[in-house]
Amino acid sequence: MVEVLEQMYEGKAKKIFRTSDPRLFMVDYKDDATAFNGLKKGTIKGKGYYNNQISAIFFKYLAEKGIPNHFVELTGERSMLVKDLEIIQVEVVARNIVAGSLAKRIGKPEGTKLPFPILEFYYKSDELGDPMINKYHIKALELATEAEMEEIAKISFKVNELLCERLAPLNIELVDFKLEFGRHQGKVLLGDEISPDTCRFWDTGTHEKLDKDRFRRDLGKVEEAYEEVLRRLTGGNKNV
Numbered sequence: 001m002v003e004v005l006e007q008m009y010e011g012k013a014k015k016i017f018r019t020s021d022p023r024l025f026m027v028d029y030k031d032d033a034t035a036f037n038g039l040k041k042g043t044i045k046g047k048g049y050y051n052n053q054i055s056a057i058f059f060k061y062l063a064e065k066g067i068p069n070h071f072v073e074l075t076g077e078r079s080m081l082v083k084d085l086e087i088i089q090v091e092v093v094a095r096n097i098v099a100g101s102l103a104k105r106i107g108k109p110e111g112t113k114l115p116f117p118i119l120e121f122y123y124k125s126d127e128l129g130d131p132m133i134n135k136y137h138i139k140a141l142e143l144a145t146e147a148e149m150e151e152i153a154k155i156s157f158k159v160n161e162l163l164c165e166r167l168a169p170l171n172i173e174l175v176d177f178k179l180e181f182g183r184h185q186g187k188v189l190l191g192d193e194i195s196p197d198t199c200r201f202w203d204t205g206t207h208e209k210l211d212k213d214r215f216r217r218d219l220g221k222v223e224e225a226y227e228e229v230l231r232r233l234t235g236g237n238k239n240v
C-alpha cells in the first residue's frame with residue numbers, strides 16, 4: 001500500500017501528490033473549473049468525483065484495448081494513482097465534428113461532420129495561451145522528436161476510434177477531445193485525464209451538450225451533464 005506524501009503541484013483542475021513509491025503519484029481531482037485560459041472561473045459541484053471516475057473508466061478500457069497509459073488504480077472518490085511521466089509540452093486535439101475554436105478558425109458551423117478525424121497540436125504554455133503549433137515547430141522547439149510525434153499521432157487516432165466505439169452504444173457522440181502524453185521508461189505513454197472537461201460529448205439524438213461547454217457558455221445543468229456521462233458509462237451502477 002503506497003502512502004501519500006506532500007503535494008508537489010497544484011494545477012487548475014488537479015493536485016498532484018508524491019507517494020512513498022517514487023515512481024507513482026496521486027492525482028486529486030478538484031471541483032474548480034476554468035475556461036478561456038483561466039479568465040472564467042467557477043466551481044462545478046462534484047466535478048472532481050465525476051472526472052476521476054470517468055477518466056478511470058476510459059483509462060482501464062484503453063489499457064484493455066492495448067493503449068498503455070499512466071492510470072494505475074483508483075485510490076478514492078476523487079483520486080487515482082498514476083505512473084510518473086515526463087510530460088511532453090504538446091496538447092493533442094482530435095476532432096470528428098466541427099466545434100469550438102475550429103468552427104471560428106475555418107468558418108464552418110458547429111456540428112459539421114469532418115470527412116475523417118483530424119489532429120491538431122498546441123504548445124502547452126499558460127503564459128502564451130496554448131498557441132496552435134505544427135510538427136515543424138514541435139521539432140524545432142525540441143518538444144518531442146519526429147518518432148515520438150508519429151507514435152503520438154498513431155495512438156491519438158486509435159484512442160479516437162476506441163472511444164467512439166465505447167460511446168456510440170451510450171448515445172454519445174465524441175465531437176472532439178484533448179490528450180496529453182509523457183515519457184515513461186523510454187516510451188510514450190498517454191497521461192492526464194479523459195473527461196467532460198477535456199472532451200466534447202453530445203447526445204446523439206438531441207445533440208444536447210454533456211461537457212464543459214455547459215460551463216463555458218453558461219448553458220446551465222452543468223453538474224447534471226457530468227453526472228449523466230458517468231451514469232451512461234456505468235449503466236447506473238457506481239461499483240462497475
Ligand code: UDP
Pocket residue numbers: 093099100101102130176177178197198199200212
Ligand atoms: N481542450 C482542453 N483543454 C484546452 C483546450 C481544449 O481540454 O486547454 C479540449 C476541449 O474541451 C475540446 C477540445 O479540446 O474538447 C477542442 O477544444 P477547442 O480547440 O475547440 O477549444 P475551445 O473551444 O475549448 O476553446
